[in-house]
Structure formats: C-alpha cells, structure tokens
Amino acid sequence: GGGGGRGFGGPGRGRFPPPGAVFGNRRRRTQQIHGQLSYTLENSALNAKPFSLNGLDIPQASYAQNRFSVIVGGPLVLPKIVKDPKTQFFLTYFGTRNRNPDLFVETVPSAAERTGDFSALSTQILQPGTNSPFAGNRIPASSMNPIALGLLGFYPLPNQSGTANNFQRETVNAANGDNLGLRIQRSVTNKDRLSLNFQYQNRSGTTAQWFGASDATSGYGENITLQWTRNLSGAAISNAQVRFNRSTTQVIPYFANGPNVAADLGIPGTSSNPLDYGPPTLTFTNFATLSDSTASLIRNQTQSGTESINWLKGTHSITLGVSYTRADLSTVTDPNGRGTFSFSGLTTGYDLSDFLLGYPRSTSIRYGSTSNYFYQDQYLGYAQDEWKITSNLTLIGGVRYEFFPPFAEKYGRMANLDIGPGFAAVFPVTPITDGPYSGFYPAGLVEPDHNNWAPRLALAWKLPGKQSTVVRAGYGIYYNEQAYISLAENMAQQPPFATSYAVNSSPTDVLTLNKGFTRVSKQDVTNTFAVQKDYRTPYAGTWNVSIQREFGQGFFLEAGYLGTKGTRLDVHVQPNELPPGSTNARTAVLGNATGFIYDEPVGNSIFNALQIRAVRRYNRSLSFNFSYQF
Numbered sequence: 001g002g003g004g005g006r007g008f009g010g011p012g013r014g015r016f017p018p019p020g021a022v023f024g025n026r027r028r029r030t031q032q033i034h035g036q037l038s039y040t041l042e043n044s045a046l047n048a049k050p051f052s053l054n055g056l057d058i059p060q061a062s063y064a065q066n067r068f069s070v071i072v073g074g075p076l077v078l079p080k081i082v083k084d085p086k087t088q089f090f091l092t093y094f095g096t097r098n099r100n101p102d103l104f105v106e107t108v109p110s111a112a113e114r115t116g117d118f119s120a121l122s123t124q125i126l127q128p129g130t131n132s133p134f135a136g137n138r139i140p141a142s143s144m145n146p147i148a149l150g151l152l153g154f155y156p157l158p159n160q161s162g163t164a165n166n167f168q169r170e171t172v173n174a175a176n177g178d179n180l181g182l183r184i185q186r187s188v189t190n191k192d193r194l195s196l197n198f199q200y201q202n203r204s205g206t207t208a209q210w211f212g213a214s215d216a217t218s219g220y221g222e223n224i225t226l227q228w229t230r231n232l233s234g235a236a237i238s239n240a241q242v243r244f245n246r247s248t249t250q251v252i253p254y255f256a257n258g259p260n261v262a263a264d265l266g267i268p269g270t271s272s273n274p275l276d277y278g279p280p281t282l283t284f285t286n287f288a289t290l291s292d293s294t295a296s297l298i299r300n301q302t303q304s305g306t307e308s309i310n311w312l313k314g315t316h317s318i319t320l321g322v323s324y325t326r327a328d329l330s331t332v333t334d335p336n337g338r339g340t341f342s343f344s345g346l347t348t349g350y351d352l353s354d355f356l357l358g359y360p361r362s363t364s365i366r367y368g369s370t371s372n373y374f375y376q377d378q379y380l381g382y383a384q385d386e387w388k389i390t391s392n393l394t395l396i397g398g399v400r401y402e403f404f405p406p407f408a409e410k411y412g413r414m415a416n417l418d419i420g421p422g423f424a425a426v427f428p429v430t431p432i433t434d435g436p437y438s439g440f441y442p443a444g445l446v447e448p449d450h451n452n453w454a455p456r457l458a459l460a461w462k463l464p465g466k467q468s469t470v471v472r473a474g475y476g477i478y479y480n481e482q483a484y485i486s487l488a489e490n491m492a493q494q495p496p497f498a499t500s501y502a503v504n505s506s507p508t509d510v511l512t513l514n515k516g517f518t519r520v521s522k523q524d525v526t527n528t529f530a531v532q533k534d535y536r537t538p539y540a541g542t543w544n545v546s547i548q549r550e551f552g553q554g555f556f557l558e559a560g561y562l563g564t565k566g567t568r569l570d571v572h573v574q575p576n577e578l579p580p581g582s583t584n585a586r587t588a589v590l591g592n593a594t595g596f597i598y599d600e601p602v603g604n605s606i607f608n609a610l611q612i613r614a615v616r617r618y619n620r621s622l623s624f625n626f627s628y629q630f
Contacts, residue, residue, distance in 0.1 A: 033074035040067040044101070063099040063172045076184075084186075092181040099172040104210035106288035108155050108167045109352055116144055116356055125353045145358030147513040150265040152356075154279050154290055156211055167288070169212070175205040190231075197225040207293055213254035215293040221247035235312040246301045253278060253293045262338060269339070269499075269517025271367040276337030283342045285351040296333035302326065317386040319398075325378040329407070329485065334367035335493055339517050346505060361505055362595075363516035366528065368498030373410035374488050378481070379403045384456065392462035396474075400454040404481040406444030406535070407488035415494040416445040417530035417596065423575045426525055426593050428495065438533050444484075445491055446535045452479050454539075468550040472560075475543040483538050483570060487599065490529040501526035502595045504577070525593040532600040538568045546611070554617035562609045569603030 042065040073090035077083050112118075116139030118125050124133040134140075158166035178201065185195045204218040227241045255261065255278025262270040262280060270280065275295035282290040308321035340363065343351040347359040354360070384398030408414075408431065418427045418435030429435040431443045442448070458474035494500050501524070505511035546560030575598050576590045614626040 033072060035072040038069045063101045066097040069094045087184060087186040090183040094179040096175065096177045098175040100175055101170060102173050102208050103170045104168065105165050106167045106210050107164050107286065108158055108288060110158060110163065113352055114152055116141065118353060123350050125350055126348045128347050128357060128359060139353060139356055144356045145513055147265045147267060148356050148358050151279055151282060154211060169210060171208045173206050173208050177201060177203045193229045195227045199223040209292045210288060211290065213292050215254050216252045219249035237310045239308045241306045243304045249298045251293050251296045253295050255292065256295050266514065269365065271334050271337030273334060273337060276334050276367065278338055280338045281340040283340065285344050287352060294333060294335060296331065299330040301328045315388045319384045322381045327376045327378060329374040331489065332371045334370055336365055337367035339363060339365035341513065341516060358513040360511050360513065360516055362503060363511055364502035365517050366493050366498065366500040369413050369493050372413060372492040374407040375410060376404060376407045394460045396458040398456040402452040402454065402479055403450060404484065405448035406446040406484050408443035409492055413497045414445055414491040415497065415527060416441065416491055417527055423590065426590055428525060428527055446487065446531060447533060449537045452537055454479060470548045473545040477539055477541050479537050479539045481537065487531050494527045494529060500528045502528050504595060528596050530596055530598050536568050536601050538570060538601055541565045554619035556615055558613045560611045562611055564607040566605035568601040569605060570599055570601060571603040572597045572599055
C-alpha cells in the first residue's frame with residue numbers, strides 16, 4: 001500500500017512476551033484490569049557443546065538467558081483514585097539478562113613463525129630489496145622490527161593443531177535490556193479518538209574479540225507517538241500522528257583510556273585522544289585481523305508529523321497521505337584513530353615475514369573531526385486506490401513521492417573532491433563553495449534528487465471452482481534513502497577538518513611501521529573519500545507473481561516467481577590506485593593526491609527466484625511448513 005512516513009527507527013516498539021501467569025477477574029472484562037507475568041530461563045548446563053572443527057574438545061563457556069515480563073492493562077479505573085472507563089491503558093515491561101555464547105576460530109602464527117623461523121613453509125622468504133632468500137628460510141632476530149615484535153604480543157599462541165584455524169576460543173557476550181511501554185487510548189467523542197504510545201529502552205552489553213578483549217556497549221532510546229483519529233463521515237477516516245524518536249548508543253573499546261600503545265611502541269602519527277588508545281589495526285592475507293571496536297557516541301533523533309485519509313467510495317478504497325520528518329544525527333568518533341597497517345607479502349613474498357621486518361603493503365588513518373551534527377528534512381506524499389472490481393478480483397494502484405535531500409553538517413565540517421575532466425585533477429571543496437571544475441557545491445556537497453517517484457501495482461484474483469485458487473501479482477519501486485547517511489559520514493571525516501589518508505607502498509617510496517602514518521607531504525590531497533556531485537538515489541524495482549491452491553484439511557501449495565532489479569547502486573572505484581608492480585607512486589594520474597575511494601551510482605543488479613511453499617495448518621495434531629527457493 002501507500003504506507004506512511006519513514007524514519008530512522010529507534011528503541012523499538014513494545015514486545016509481547018511468551019504466555020505466563022495471568023491474574024485478574026475474567027468476569028466483566030471491559031471493567032476490570034488484567035495482567036500477565038512471565039519468566040523464561042535457558043542455561044548452558046542443559047545445552048550441547050559447540051561443534052569442533054578438528055575433533056578436539058572445546059571447553060564450553062557458561063552462559064544463561066533470562067527473559068521476564070509484566071503486562072497490565074484495562075480501563076482506567078482505580079478505586080478512590082480515578083474512574084474513567086472511556087480511557088484504556090496498557091502498561092508493559094520486558095527485560096533480558098543474557099550471556100550469549102560466541103565461538104571464534106582463527107589462524108595465528110606458530111611459535112616458530114613468531115621467532116622468524118619459516119623453514120616449514122614452502123614459500124621462500126626473500127630479503128627486502130633483493131631476490132635472495134633468507135638462509136634456511138629464517139629471519140635473523142637482529143633484522144626483526146621491534147614495533148612488530150611488540151604488536152606480536154597481542155596475538156595468542158595456537159591452541160589447536162595445524163597451521164590453519166589453529167586457534168579456537170569460546171566466550172560469552174553480555175546483552176541486557178529493559179523495555180518499558182505505556183499505551184493510552186480514549187474516545188473523546190463519538191467521532192474522535194486519541195491515543196498515546198510511549199516506549200523506553202535501556203540497554204547494555206559487551207562485544208567479545210577473538211584475542212581476548214571485550215568492548216563495552218550501552219545506550220537508551222525513547223519513542224513517543226500521539227495519534228488523533230477522526231471519523232469524517234460514514235465512509236472516511238482521518239489519522240493524524242506526531243512522533244518523537246531518540247536513540248543513544250555508546251561504545252567503549254577494551255583498550256580505551258589505557259596505555260598509549262602506539263606511542264609506547266614508537267608509532268608516530270596516531271590520534272592523541274585517550275579513547276583511541278590501543279594497538280593499530282593489523283590485517284593479513286593468511287592470518288587473523290587484530291582489531292576491536294571503535295570508540296563512538298551516537299545520538300540520533302527524529303521528529304515527524306503525518307496525516308492520512310482513508311475513504312470508501314463504492315467499490316474503491318482510497319488512501320491519501322503526507323508526511324514530514326526532521327532527522328538529526330550526532331556522531332562523536334574517530335573512525336580510524338589508531339591507524340591500519342595491511343600486510344600482503346609485497347616485500348618478502350609472505351605477509352607475516354613482511355610484518356616481522358616492518359614493511360606494510362599499505363597504511364591508512366582517519367581522525368580529528370570528532371564531533372559531527374548531520375541534519376535532513378524529509379518529505380513524502382502518496383495516493384492509493386484499492387478497487388474491488390468483482391467479488392473475486394481486486395486491483396491496487398498507487399504512487400508515492402519521496403524527497404530526502406543529502407544530509408548537511410551543522411557547522412559545514414564536510415569535504416568532497418571536485419573531479420576534473422577525465423580524472424585529470426582533483427580539488428578539495430567544502431559546503432557552499434565553488435569548485436574549479438564543477439561549479440557550486442550545496443550544503444550537502446551532493447545535488448538533491450527531485451525525481452523519486454515510486455509507483456505500486458498489485459492484483460489478487462480468485463479463480464472460480466470448488467477448491468480455492470488465488471493468483472497474486474505485484475510491482476513496486478523502493479528508494480534507499482539510507483544511502484545518504486554513509487555519504488555524509490564519509491565526507492565529514494576528511495581534510496581540512498581531519499587527518500585522513502591512505503597510502504600504498506612502492507619500491508621508490510617504501511612504507512615502514514616506524515613511518516607508516518607520516519608519509520605524506522602538506523601539499524598532497526589526502527582525502528580518502530569522494531562522491532559524484534550529481535549522485536542519484538539508489539532504488540530497487542521488484543515484481544512477483546504467485547499461485548496458491550487450497551487442497552482441504554489444512555493443506556495448501558503456493559508457487560511463485562520473484563524478481564528484483566537494483567538501479568543506480570553505489571560503486572566504489574579507486575581512480576588513483578596504481579596497478580600491482582608499479583614502480584613509482586607519483587606516476588599516478590592524480591599526482592598530487594593519495595589513494596581515495598570515489599563513489600558513483602552506476603551499479604545494477606538483478607535477482608530472479610522460483611519459490612515453492614507447502615503448508616499444512618494445524619489439523620489432527622499435525623502441522624508443517626516446507627519452503628524452497630531456487
């Protein structure tokens with residue numbers, strides 16, 4: 001159908017718990033308050049151990065899952081306090097105290113490899129700058145980089161046999177939540193009804209990392225909805241709604257506010273914010289990545305107003321609606337404040353030996369513009385007609401228009417790259433300024449898309465016959481307005497407001513662990529992200545047709561076809577990335593720019609599926625549901 005307004009979600013609606021103990025007088029239900037209590041416990045003592053990939057015994061972590069709830073509702077009649085039977089209330093509380101198991105299987109360096117002994121490896125380890133292998137495939141201790149040896153201490157020793165998947169660890173993640181909900185409904189007149197829905201959630205937990213660290217998460221959310229429903233006539237109903245939604249989430253990494261690992265090891269150029277302290281991210285071709293969560297404080301808020309009218313006119317059911325939403329996204333974070341070193345074997349032929357000698361394939365870092373305040377005004381309108389042509393044939397037609405301009409930053413702390421013709425040159429641009437190649441750049445650094453029209457068509461036809469056979473078909477277009485969020489976040493953490501660059505090593509400009517985050521000059525364009533100025537909203541067109549047949553005694557069979565085509569999908573290219581084997585980083589087309597990602601909406605996708613479903617509804621103590629998709 002036409003649907004209503006969209007938002008960014010929030011703490012969620014109230015959840016109805018499993019059946020529990022019910023109390024209250026079952027007589028005169030409309031005049032009594034009723035309630036329900038429930039509690040569910042699951043414990044690892046009663047569950048099987050996790051599956052072992054190599055057949056060795058894996059110790060089982062202790063975990064438990066607790067869920068409990070209270071529900072109270074009925075007319076607002078409390079003796080000697082209030083007597084208002086026209087007002088109904090519904091109060092809910094749902095809580096969880098969970099410890100969920102998490103199994104990690106990773107590949108880590110062996111004890112011999114940690115000392116530079118690669119004699120068991122078939123790959124020859126080459127000495128840097130030569131084609132000569134190390135004697136016996138062993139790297140002398142005197143040649144190993146002290147920073148690498150310091151970082152190596154964060155990798156545990158293998159606890160399983162073999163060279164691949166030789167480390168397993170099972171731990172638990174905490175997930176605690178408290179959800180409080182209140183819904184009040186009142187018939188003001190015989191034509192008017194008011195309802196208030198309030199939801200609050202408080203949450204906390206941990207995110208375990210494979211190497212033993214555990215990051216802390218916490219947050220809360222609230223959602224308030226006020227709705228006014230009015231019977232305009234015997235055939236028309238108006239629904240007006242105002243909604244406020246706010247969600248806050250904070251992540252504190254395990255290493256935050258601890259020792260400044262980078263400074264202690266002698267790695268220059270990292271963030272000095274204590275929340276960013278810790279080892280840099282290490283990525284390998286053959287071994288596990290060393291990384292944990294990024295410190296962040298996210299506060300998202302939306303305010304919206306909607307109005308819809310449902311009107312019955314003969315065999316037509318018409319729906320009209322409009323909506324406005326104000327979205328405010330506040331993010332405090334340094335996306336890559338510790339920096340990232342990547343190792344692929346470029347220098348010695350093997351990634352771990354490159355690491356031990358201190359030669360990364362590439363480095364990247366991004367920090368500085370810690371706080372960002374994004375905002376967006378969203379508008380939409382829709383119309384739909386559900387036409388019951390005959391008793392067994394219904395057609396639905398509708399159209400929806402959506403306008404959501406790109407997010408802007410309150411203080412203009414965003415940057416894009418103005419791309420010259422044929423990618424011959426680039427120039428950094430900020431909001432409300434002119435670029436030398438593409439002219440004026442708006443507040444969101446991307447031109448808004450005014451052509452987001454979304455038609456909807458559907459059909460339901462019940463074929464004549466003793467057994468029920470129904471044919472359904474539909475088509476619709478759906479726009480991805482969420483794409484603008486990542487664009488804003490990527491453009492916000494860019495020079496001149498932040499330190500941000502990505503650099504690849506080359507024979508004439510070799511990166512090392514000691515200097516990996518300081519290998520750019522002040523004259524370089526170090527922005528790591530840019531987006532096409534005339535970016536257009538990605539969308540998906542989806543269509544389907546199905547036939548459903550009833551066979552009696554609760555059996556029915558459904559066969560259908562589903563197709564989806566994605567259009568204007570994001571494609572990330574690296575126009576200044578050199579091909580493997582290039583000898584000079586400065587021979588790139590954009591000689592004054594380091595490597596960056598360029599986002600352009602030129603991608604397409606197609607999905608086709610045959611779907612079959614057979615169902616027996618519960619009948620004579622038996623039910624089943626079988627589905628297949630090709």
